[in-house]
Structures are given as structure tokens and as C-alpha cells.
Amino acid sequence: MATELRELITSGEYPPGSAIPPLPELMDKYGAARDTVREAISRLTHEGLVSPRRGIGTVVRQRASVDLSYMPNQTVQTWPAQTEAEKDTVVHCTWVDSDEHIGKQLEIAKNVPVFLRTRHQTKDGMVSRLHDQWIPEQLVEAIRKKGIDLAEETEAGNIFELLKIAGYTPTIVTETFSTRMPSPEEKEILSLEEGVPVLVISRVTRDANNKPLETSYMVGAGDRITQTLTVPIKS
Amino acid sequence: MATELRELITSGEYPPGSAIPPLPELMDKYGAARDTVREAISRLTHEGLVSPRRGIGTVVRQRASVDLSYMPNQTVQTWPAQTEAEKDTVVHCTWVDSDEHIGKQLEIAKNVPVFLRTRHQTKDGMVSRLHDQWIPEQLVEAIRKKGIDLAEETEAGNIFELLKIAGYTPTIVTETFSTRMPSPEEKEILSLEEGVPVLVISRVTRDANNKPLETSYMVGAGDRITQTLTVPIKS
DNA sequence: GAGTGGTCTAGACCACCAA
DNA sequence: TGGTGGTCTAGACCACTCT
Numbered sequence: 369m370a371t372e373l374r375e376l377i378t379s380g381e382y383p384p385g386s387a388i389p390p391l392p393e394l395m396d397k398y399g400a401a402r403d404t405v406r407e408a409i410s411r412l413t414h415e416g417l418v419s420p421r422r423g424i425g426t427v428v429r430q431r432a433s434v435d436l437s438y439m440p441n442q443t444v445q446t447w448p449a450q451t452e453a454e455k456d457t458v459v460h461c462t463w464v465d466s467d468e469h470i471g472k473q474l475e476i477a478k479n480v481p482v483f484l485r486t487r488h489q490t491k492d493g494m495v496s497r498l499h500d501q502w503i504p505e506q507l508v509e510a511i512r513k514k515g516i517d518l519a520e521e522t523e524a525g526n527i528f529e530l531l532k533i534a535g536y537t538p539t540i541v542t543e544t545f546s547t548r549m550p551s552p553e554e555k556e557i558l559s560l561e562e563g564v565p566v567l568v569i570s571r572v573t574r575d576a577n578n579k580p581l582e583t584s585y586m587v588g589a590g591d592r593i594t595q596t597l598t599v600p601i602k603s
Numbered sequence: 604m605a606t607e608l609r610e611l612i613t614s615g616e617y618p619p620g621s622a623i624p625p626l627p628e629l630m631d632k633y634g635a636a637r638d639t640v641r642e643a644i645s646r647l648t649h650e651g652l653v654s655p656r657r658g659i660g661t662v663v664r665q666r667a668s669v670d671l672s673y674m675p676n677q678t679v680q681t682w683p684a685q686t687e688a689e690k691d692t693v694v695h696c697t698w699v700d701s702d703e704h705i706g707k708q709l710e711i712a713k714n715v716p717v718f719l720r721t722r723h724q725t726k727d728g729m730v731s732r733l734h735d736q737w738i739p740e741q742l743v744e745a746i747r748k749k750g751i752d753l754a755e756e757t758e759a760g761n762i763f764e765l766l767k768i769a770g771y772t773p774t775i776v777t778e779t780f781s782t783r784m785p786s787p788e789e790k791e792i793l794s795l796e797e798g799v800p801v802l803v804i805s806r807v808t809r810d811a812n813n814k815p816l817e818t819s820y821m822v823g824a825g826d827r828i829t830q831t832l833t834v835p836i837k838s
Numbered sequence: 839g840a841g842t843g844g845t846c847t848a849g850a851c852c853a854c855c856a857a
Numbered sequence: 858t859g860g861t862g863g864t865c866t867a868g869a870c871c872a873c874t875c876t
Contacts, residue, residue, distance in 0.1 A: 387842095390841075392841090404865055415784050415786070416784045421842080423843070538836050539835065540835050541833070541836060544830070544832075545831075546828075547825040549798055552609070565784060573836075590800065594781040596778065597777070597778050597779075597832050598775060598776070599778070600774065600775050601775060622861095627861095639847080641863085642846090655863085656854090656862075657854045659856085659861065660861060841876105842874075842875095843872085844872075844873095845869100845871075848866100848867095848868100849865105850864100851864085852862105853861100853863075854860105854862080856860090
């Protein structure tokens with residue numbers, strides 16, 4: 369039954385935004401019990417094809433359109449491509465002690481203070497990416513000496529500029545991409561539907577001396593976020 | 604119930620590889636019916652936490668370890684990081700007509716012949732990444748003039764070298780990362796368990812004149828594939 | 839209020855695995 | 858063979874949405 373319904377959906381018989389037949393109808397059509405039908409729908413839900421809505425019906429989801437077009441260097445693209453500006457807000461700032469992973473990324477010791485900025489990248493009123501950013505104490509100090517206290521900054525995205533001002537010009541970034549299913553907390557914050565994975569990016573930014581300036585851990589909504597990188601090929 | 608079990612798993616009470624209590628036991632413990640317990644386990648399954656195994660039990664999955672370490676330029680990393688060589692085999696070669704998307708990527712017209720190579724990247728006997736690669740006719744011809752027929756090549760990964768020989772040196776690649784749940788076919792080929800997403804990479808390779816040389820669409824198993832890129836920051 | 843999906847129950851039978 | 862999870866049924870009640 370799931371196979372047949374999937375076929376009807378992908379073939380466009382039930383276009384995105386429309387609803388598939390309600391449970392009682394499917395029970396009749398396939399001569400199956402209610403939970404059997406629900407199980408089939410559950411599979412399609414976890415494949416990201418449909419979204420059951422209480423009181424409304426089971427609607428076919430919008431396709432994550434595959435217009436992965438060429439983009440300039442290091443951009444984040446959200447879709448649908450609307451003109452509304454994205455927001456990038458710092459929701460939390462604090463000093464934490466480096467754990468093993470952070471220490472390794474920043475090439476510093478364990479249990480030393482690092483500055484943690486937690487940011488939410490918002491688009492169309494929905495949080496589409498979580499961004500945790502760790503900055504070594506030394507650099508936060510260097511920035512403070514220039515008269516800027518990171519803890520008071522609520523505008524985000526200018527950290528590279530601040531680092532440059534402080535004498536640490538970011539020169540190279542290393543990004544590692546992976547994917548997984550979201551935790552319940554991430555699902556909540558990112559307003560993710562059932563069966564939507566997250567795009568995980570782990571980043572280290574370095575200066576010309578290969579010294580790590582910051583490391584980030586980003587979790588993006590898989591149905592709204594895509595990231596494009598342009599890199600030269602070593603020859 | 605799902606919340607409590609999730610807590611027990613993530614806290615390490617049920618470590619990876621171990622089994623959570625069997626259905627009858629959980630029914631007793633929570634005073635719930637069989638299908639109610641199964642529903643809770645189903646949620647954890649689709650979060651990627653556990654894998655029910657008929658005749659064995661419901662085992663806690665191995666963590667996709669987050670040792671996202673620094674890697675050199677443009678590498679693909681699979682884990683667990685074993686020494687066994689990966690294989691990259693061409694499973695299918697054919698001429699197809701360009702559709703709208705491929706035409707856009709390669710900056711050529713629709714309905715002109717392009718060469719399609721379908722590859723399987725294998726690790727430890729499991730296919731871990733699917734790779735469809737489209738190459739414009741002109742370039743396949745240029746390579747053929749150098750005495751190499753792409754259709755007869757079964758070794759993969761040397762296309763960049765061949766292009767260079769043919770006078771089209773690849774200089775820059777643009778990669779777009781996204782994620783989604785696998786189709787049933789992908790799930791089958793990649794041996795994916797329930798609740799494992801795929802990492803999707805759309806790539807365009809260009810030469811020094813910004814002319815597209817090839818475009819690729821790669822689908823990697825989310826529980827085994829990660830990709831690291833190192834890029835310079837434009838200043 | 840009528841119609842939608844969400845949860846839960848109690849019981850049955852099937853498929854797979856290990857000892 | 859006994860224990861595991863997978864599927865299915867029939868019925869009940871709840872929660873939500875629209876008119």
C-alpha cells in the first residue's frame with residue numbers, strides 16, 4: 369500500500385499541497401484496518417513525502433526543489449528563494465571550559481576558558497540553522513582591546529571582521545559536512561516535520577599561520593538549508 | 604515512554620551494541636499494550652538511535668562518532684576509519700540527452716547528448732556513496748582523441764587527469780550540500796537502516812575559463828559518509 | 839457538529855534467529 | 858523450540874480543524 373501511494377505521489381497524481389484520501393477511504397479501498405493504513409502513511413511520512421495534519425488530512429509536502437544553482441564563494445542558500453532578509457541573532461553568550469573535541473579543533477588545552485556564542489539563523493520567522501561558535505580566550509581579549517566586547521554584541525556575522533581588526537585575519541576555513549536525524553530539541557527549535565534530517569557542518573577557521581581562530585558547529589534544517597562552496601583544485 | 608528510553612540510551616544506560624529490554628518486558632514495565640511500546644520504539648528508530656532486529660532484540664546503534672578532525676583539501680572520509688582501501692567502480696555508462704537541470708549545470712542546451720557515468724563508491728563491502736556524473740560530448744570526444752574511450756573505463760576517479768590530458772584542466776569546483784531521506788531504491792543500495800538520511804552533493808567542475816567540464820550528483824550514506832572541504836577566504 | 843488524524847487496547851498470526 | 862520483533866484486525870476514545 370505504501371508503495372502504491374508513493375507511486376501516486378511521485379508521479380504527480382497527488383501533487384504537492386494536495387491531500388491524499390482520508391483514512392476511512394483508504395481503509396475501504398485497500399480493505400485494510402485503520403492502523404494498517406496509518407502504518408503505510410507513517411512510512412511515507414518518514415520518507416519526507418507527506419505530512420498528516422489532524423483535522424485537515426494528509427497533505428503531500430512541497431518538493432525540496434533541486435534547483436541547486438551556481439553560487440559565489442561560501443554562501444548559504446535558503447529556499448524558497450525569497451527576498452526577505454535573513455536574521456542572524458546571538459541568543460546566548462557564555463564562557464565555557466574547552467572539552468576534548470573543542471580543544472582539538474582549536475588546538476588548545478582541555479579545561480581552559482573559551483567563549484561560546486550560540487546563534488540562531490532565522491528565515492521567514494523560522495529558525496533554519498543553529499550555530500554554536502567557540503572562540504579562544506586570547507582572541508576575545510584581543511578584540512576587547514580594540515574596544516569591542518563580544519558578550520555585548522547581538523549582531524552576528526561580523527566576527528571575521530572583528531578578528532581582522534584584532535590582527536588575526538581569517539584566511540582559510542575547513543568545513544566538514546555530515547547529516548543525521550535531529551534530536552527532539554533540534555526538531556522543536558527548527559520546526560522540523562517528521563522525517564526531515566539536519567545538515568551538520570563542523571568548521572574551523574584559521575589565519576595565515578594556520579592558527580585556529582574559531583570553530584563552529586552548525587545544524588541546519590534539511591528541508592530549508594543548502595550550502596554551496598567553491599574551492600580551487602590543487603594541481 | 605519514548606522520552607524515558609531515549610534518556611536511558613543517550614545517558615549510556617543502554618550502551619551502543621546492547622539491547623534494550625524486549626517488548627513483553629517493556630509492556631509490563633510501562634503497563635502498556637504491545638503496539639504502544641512498538642510505537643515508542645519506532646520513534647527512537649526513526650531518530651537513528653536503535654535498530655529492532657527480529658529474533659534478536661532492539662539494539663542500540665553505534666554513535667556516528669563526532670571526531671570530525673581536520674582533513675587536507677577536498678577529501679572524503681568514511682568511518683570507522685579503517686585502513687582497507689575504498690573501491691570506486693563504474694557500474695554503468697551510457698549516453699543520455701541533457702534535461703533542463705543538467706543543461707543548466709553544464710551550460711549547454713537541452714536534449715543534446717551527454718555522457719553519464721554511474722559509479723558506486725564502496726567501503727567494507729558496502730556501497731557508501733552513489734555518484735552520477737555527466738560529461739559533455741565535446742569533452743568525451745577530446746578524451747577519445749587521446750586514445751581513451753571513457754565507455755571502456757572501469758577505474759574511476761581519474762577523470763580529472765583525463766580532462767587535463769585532453770587539454771581541459773579542472774581548476775575550480777562548486778559543491779552544494781543538502782540532505783534528505785533516501786528513496787527506497789537508495790535505501791536498498793546503500794544498505795541504510797531506518798531513520799538514516801543521505802548527504803547529497805551536487806558538483807560542477809570548471810576549467811580556468813569557467814567552462815563547466817562535468818557535473819555530478821552524489822548521494823552518500825548519512826551514517827558512514829562525511830565530506831571535508833578546505834577553502835580560502837576571499838578578502 | 840462532522841470530519842480529520844493520534845493514541846491505545848487486546849488478541850492473533852507470521853518471520854526470523856539462536857541454542 | 859522458545860523468544861524476538863513485524864504485521865494485522867476491530868474497536869474505542871481523544872485532539873484538532875473547519876464550517
